[in-house]
Amino acid sequence: MNTSDNDVDDWFWILLAKARSPSSAVPLSEEAIDLYLKANPLSSQEKARAADAVHRLRLRLRGQRPDAPFKEKEDALLAQMSEAQLVELYRNQGKSTPEIERKLDLLRRKIREQVDGKHMKPPRNSSRGDKSGC
């Protein structure tokens, strides 16, 4: 069965939007896709239409690039994604957003100052997040 680009786009977005819990605490994942598909059985016709989109979304979640000729289209889709959707993808690829990376870099510098500067282990609790309360 031929699958038009529009169908693939539609299903990509449907899965992206629905194959996850409404809660942001639950990441979009392959498991979430499986659960969604189990909970919402597709007809055989729908399965055929969804197959490409499912495949591409799985690749994306694994941090892999879809095969050409989808790449350009994929990039265009990503460019249209909201910040929340991008964060979701970053997270599922084991990456942090630029903002979080900046925060981590500050903490990494802190470690370097403490350890490198003093040539010894930092004093007890000096580097521990005060928020921990321990």
Next chain:
Amino acid sequence: MVADRPHLERVAELAEGIARLHGFASPPVLPHTILEEEPVSIFGEDFDSAFDGRLEYHKDLKHFGLYYNTYGRQQPYGRSRFSLAHELGHYVLDAHRHHLELGGDSHNSRAGFQIDSGIEREADVFAAHFLMPRYLLEDRINDPDMDTVIRLSSDFQTSLLCAARRFVDTTSRACTLVVSQGGRVHYSRHSEEMRALGYVYVMQGLELPAGRVVRKSRSGLEEWTHIEEKRSSSQEWSGNDRGPDRRLWMQTVHQPSYDRAITLLIYERGSEDDVGVDDD
């Protein structure tokens, strides 16, 4: 890598041994104290929804950075304590630590039994057994009900999910934990006794049966407020009406912020309500 059961049991033993070795005679078990003499800097920060925890190795410094998400709270609570213990597991487990020391990539961890990969599952098992070791649990498990789980969660300062899993792992009574996501059964976990009886099969993807709210929960560590209860049956969870139908008592706590529900199915041995079933 697949974490097989015997290996996970060794991870659990190690975690409980470390808790005992460090002299924790009563809850809560504090992950920070384990690392006080170790080359590890710990940072609890609000990392938004990027990750629950992360462990990095600075090769030139021979020093680790352990980051865990506090989600903006001033004090660590169940989820963030679990994340900290999860990362502690990555540090303590030799294969995980060596991977980083040998130049392996760090990764953002998603703790709390959400990811089924080998090392994440190992770190989850480590965290659960470290925070709630059997030797501290055994005397605190009385009746198999949600009140006990809530009390454990409060005493050990863990998430309700962690407490429920460890409760089911440890109790000698027949009960089953069902974790639902988005209103549907995500997975279930039986106590040893329930496994031996083989009375309950829980179908994945099943719509979570509704209960009746009977009372408010007693603790405020998490964002749940009510316990739903009702009489249930094994057929209600198996998705079909074949086989013997065992009477169960169902208790559910909804956690809207995680879009999750935690359910205990409790079997009362010798219940005369088991229709058409010769019990024992």
